[in-house]
Amino acid sequence: MKNVLVTGGAGYVGCLLVPQLLKLGHNVTVFDTFWYERHLPPHPNMTFVEGDIRETAKLARAFKGIDAVIALACISNDASFELDEKLSTSVNMDAFEPMVTAARKAGVRRFIYASSSSVYGVSDQPNVTEEHPLVPLTLYNKYKGLCEPILFKHQSPEFVCVTIRPATVCGYSPRTRMDLSVNILTNHAVTNRKITVFGGAQLRPNLHIQDMCDLYELLLKVPDDKVAGQTFNAGYQNMSIMDIANIVKRVVEQEFPEKAPIEVVTTPSNDPRSYHINSDKIARVLGFRAKYTIEDAVRGLCQAFKAGLLPDSMTDDIYYNVRRMKRLGVR
Numbered sequence: 001m002k003n004v005l006v007t008g009g010a011g012y013v014g015c016l017l018v019p020q021l022l023k024l025g026h027n028v029t030v031f032d033t034f035w036y037e038r039h040l041p042p043h044p045n046m047t048f049v050e051g052d053i054r055e056t057a058k059l060a061r062a063f064k065g066i067d068a069v070i071a072l073a074c075i076s077n078d079a080s081f082e083l084d085e086k087l088s089t090s091v092n093m094d095a096f097e098p099m100v101t102a103a104r105k106a107g108v109r110r111f112i113y114a115s116s117s118s119v120y121g122v123s124d125q126p127n128v129t130e131e132h133p134l135v136p137l138t139l140y141n142k143y144k145g146l147c148e149p150i151l152f153k154h155q156s157p158e159f160v161c162v163t164i165r166p167a168t169v170c171g172y173s174p175r176t177r178m179d180l181s182v183n184i185l186t187n188h189a190v191t192n193r194k195i196t197v198f199g200g201a202q203l204r205p206n207l208h209i210q211d212m213c214d215l216y217e218l219l220l221k222v223p224d225d226k227v228a229g230q231t232f233n234a235g236y237q238n239m240s241i242m243d244i245a246n247i248v249k250r251v252v253e254q255e256f257p258e259k260a261p262i263e264v265v266t267t268p269s270n271d272p273r274s275y276h277i278n279s280d281k282i283a284r285v286l287g288f289r290a291k292y293t294i295e296d297a298v299r300g301l302c303q304a305f306k307a308g309l310l311p312d313s314m315t316d317d318i319y320y321n322v323r324r325m326k327r328l329g330v331r
């Protein structure tokens with residue numbers, strides 16, 4: 001899998017993943033609209049293609065000579081999806097099968113699709129495994145789930161398809177998103193010394209961004225028969241939002257001992273999403289076990305704040321998908 005193309009490679013996950021793959025000796029093509037700019041440092045083995053995954057002909061050209069695709073590009077959360085459902089449907093749903101077909105026709109050998117553990121919606125089962133029915137609560141979740149069988153229609157020994165359902169990612173990246181739960185709470189704790197918890201009892205699965213990248217690295221390496229046609233949950237700590245808030249409070253107070261204690265305020269929430277995912281299959285089949293905790297993610301963010309790597313973290317729209325897409329007038 002020498003030549004890898006990452007759609008959405010300039011996003012939150014991509015900005016950490018792409019340098020990691022380059023370091024391992026891969027040639028990496030980043031196919032992205034670059035809505036969140038280019039935070040990737042130049043590298044002789046990295047190629048940028050500015051394009052939209054809806055431009056199938058352009059994608060098809062970029063897929064020539066590529067061994068593996070990691071498909072990250074999409075309108076990547078509920079709130080940004082809802083900004084313009086027509087646009088989001090065209091990117092997250094309509095463009096998907098033409099992209100997969102173009103990859104297969106170009107001779108790509110492995111296609112790795114980033115779905116989401118939010119496809120499960122609400123479940124009070126203690127352990128949501130990959131067989132659990134999908135109960136999508138939003139169109140974002142629904143399309144993530146609907147793309148999975150579309151991908152698997154194309155599975156063959158020559159075109160190995162695998163789906164990952166990651167938990168909510170946390171931690172620092174050169175393009176940090178501040179619209180994801182652990183990151184939001186940390187940003188508020190560091191900047192305002194106050195965290196507001198909406199609800200608090202909802203369970204959320206989490207995954208450190210470094211574990212997310214290590215998993216994509218592993219998915220490029222494992223033999224075909226381990227991943228062909230497979231779907232894997234990928235999460236580490238399942239935790240209530242209130243427990244996450246308490247970790248954030250503790251770590252941020254330790255990291256900034258000279259500053260005032262952090263106040264935690266609770267308000268009612270109308271967000272019903274709550275699920276507890278089980279990631280035993282990925283450990284059993286691929287030997288993947290997440291190594292980094294929520295605490296590590298919060299500490300990493302604190303260090304980035306101290307190093308001045310997250311300037312204007314409340315106001316600059318680079319950290320916020322919805323605000324950014326609105327300002328750019330993305331269509």
Ligand SMILES: NC(=O)c1ccc[n+]([C@@H]2O[C@H](COP(=O)([O-])OP(=O)(O)OC[C@H]3O[C@@H](n4cnc5c(N)ncnc54)[C@H](O)[C@@H]3O)[C@@H](O)[C@H]2O)c1
Nearest residue numbers: 008010011012013032033035052053072073076114168169
């Ligand atoms: N971050 C998470 O917590 C999380 C959790 C589960 C699943 N995922 C999935 O992982 C993937 C990456 O997430 P992320 O947090 O890095 O997202 P992100 O929003 O930071 O990055 C998405 C990237 O895709 C690009 N993009 C968007 N639409 C495009 C299009 N039509 N054509 C080409 N490029 C386009 C954007 O410019 C951006 O660089 C997404 O598919 C997301 O749904 C993320």
